């Protein structure tokens with residue numbers, strides 16, 4: 001171990017604070033996956049017949065697929081028959097207000113520091129929270145205010161009953177059910193997630209937020225999120241995730257679809273701190289996520305911002321299909337890997353429309369034995385005149401047992417396109433640390449300051465309330481430096 | 484204030500400091516001169532607590548405390564300041580932020596209330612004017628893209644802000660234009676007071692025309708081989724180091 005590394009080691013050994021388990025009666029399907037499980041899920045959710053058909057088709061596709069292999073991720077095979085595909089906290093009836101939610105659930109959220117008490121919330125930050133506890137949305141706050149503005153924000157299971165046509169119109173339109181192995185699996189067995197619909201010309205009056213939490217043992221969590229922004233509307237959405245500490249690995253395979261119509265803007269931010277496994281690499285979440293947005297009309301804009309500090313394995317490429325002319329796609333990412341964590345993340349920007357523009361800023365931080373890979377694809381199709389892309393991938397290494405890998409891919413079929421790529425790799429220097437300490441900062445503060453400086457371009461894209469949280473997640477206490 | 488006794492230090496088994504003895508009293512300014520590679524920066528680094536040195540012998544007492552036993556940040560908070568020969572760049576961290584964190588770390592250590600953003604802004608503007616530094620530098624990343632001279636001026640800004648009890652300036656005058664040299668000198672002279680001490684490492688007599696030292700020491704081969712008053716610096720300027728080194732060897 002180098003000097004710096006030995007010094008950093010205790011700082012990096014932050015315990016997973018969210019590691020508690022809530023004792024609650026759950027309605028859980030036995031492990032295993034076949035058609036009857038798909039049917040059972042659909043039935044539990046009282047879904048329309050077309051939805052069951054849609055799921056079954058996805059299931060058949062999934063059965064015919066083989067598990068993908070990725071160069072920079074190593075993990076033991078997942079036994080899909082050992083996983084339970086549905087777990088719902090047992091509740092007697094549908095809930096009308098927070099008062100009726102099991103206090104233990106609320107307590108769990110309180111422990112996590114997630115605001116779910118509408119009263120308290122009203123006094124403070126304007127965030128609507130749709131909390132997904134294992135597989136069922138427990139409560140959706142602020143529903144009414146949003147409804148008044150014409151915004152629909154509810155569990156997707158509810159949307160399937162209340163607005164089936166709307167869901168049917170867009171579900172799978174960005175990520176088809178047979179898109180990839182995990183997307184197919186998700187399409188077959190997803191149990192819940194969020195649905196957002198912002199009508200024409202409406203600026204969503206508050207940030208929307210979903211907190212995902214995986215609680216039950218051996219349950220995979222398969223949420224499905226669908227966000228539709230009609231012409232000239234705007235919505236900002238935050239997804240935050242935690243999971244209790246467990247020895248065995250838990251699978252998470254979500255699908256997120258975004259649709260931005262003409263002149264609409266969707267800002268999707270993720271702060272993810274799922275249990276990363278222990279120091280020896282035992283346990284932790286396997287996170288295989290398909291996130292994709294489509295800029296369908298002229299001037300539409302989608303931006304993904306993500307801060308990923310958790311999970312044992314993260315495989316994730318939020319993408320934007322820039323279909324309309326003058327559309328804008330953005331990807332801002334901070335991925336931290338520590339101990340035995342592996343992250344393979346990146347983005348895809350597909351330029352279809354003329355004058356479409358995309359920006360990619362990726363910051364990878366590797367510590368301990370963490371492996372961080374960035375994979376970015378910029379694709380410019382024939383008709384995308386004057387498409388422009390700027391990509392910047394920076395890696396910060398802490399210690400000398402970790403790694404960073406950058407793989408930029410480009411496919412350019414239009415000669416008028418402009419594509420720029422920059423990449424840097426740096427090491428947290430003993431010099432930098434000493435300089436800060438010589439000015440009176442503790443080593444911990446110095447590390448956090450340097451790391452935050454490194455991530456600044458991404459943090460400033462996060463909604464204010466969550467930028468703070470993101471910094472905390474990096475094991476950091478930083479006062480007011482962002483912005 | 485500072486008492487160094489028989490200090491020996493090595494890096495990777497290579498002896499660099501070979502028994503330094505030095506007494507710096509409160510209110511004094513000492514200059515350390517000496518050929519390249521003689522160990523001046525190493526001495527400064529050891530005093531400030533830089534890692535990577537093995538202290539093989541000797542002791543350092545600072546205001547009655549065992550300096551070598553303290554973490555670098557504690558030394559800093561107790562008033563030890565090192566102006567770096569090569570100031571370090573920190574991308575993405577504004578100068579302002581680092582400076583505020585530094586000032587408040589020191590204040591907290593002293594049991595004083597931390598400065599809020601407004602108070603700090605007032606203070607930093609005043610100090611920036613003192614070292615004739617444009618305010619835009621406060622909002623730039625620490626030392627990133629600063630010219631050599633600007634980096635040195637930034638060190639002096641930090642010193643002016645932190646008002647250290649013991650300042651060690653490692654070749655802060657190297658690479659400075661005439662105006663900057665004057666600014667550095669004024670910065671140091673403003674700090675001169677009966678309860679502070681200053682150690683300047685320099686290669687040039689020129690700086691010592693502005694900052695008149697009480698004592699001048701020559702460091703060579705990891706030892707102080709000659710000490711004298713300010714006239715020693717002038718003699719060195721004329722004759723170089725050869726004659727003392729010969730004397731010391733004899």
Ligand SMILES: Nc1ncnc2c1ncn2[C@@H]1O[C@H](COP(=O)(O)OP(=O)(O)OP(=O)(O)O)[C@@H](O)[C@H]1O
Pocket residue numbers: 494495497499517518519520521522523524525526535568
């Ligand atoms: N980390 C290190 N590893 C190996 N050698 C080192 C290390 N640090 C310093 N040295 C050596 O120690 C000796 C003293 O270096 P130091 O930087 O203290 O000299 P200096 O007197 O400040 O020189 P200058 O006037 O050029 O700044 C040099 O020979 C240098 O190469």
Ligand SMILES: [Mg+2]
Pocket residue numbers: 523524525568653654
């Ligand atoms: Mg030197």
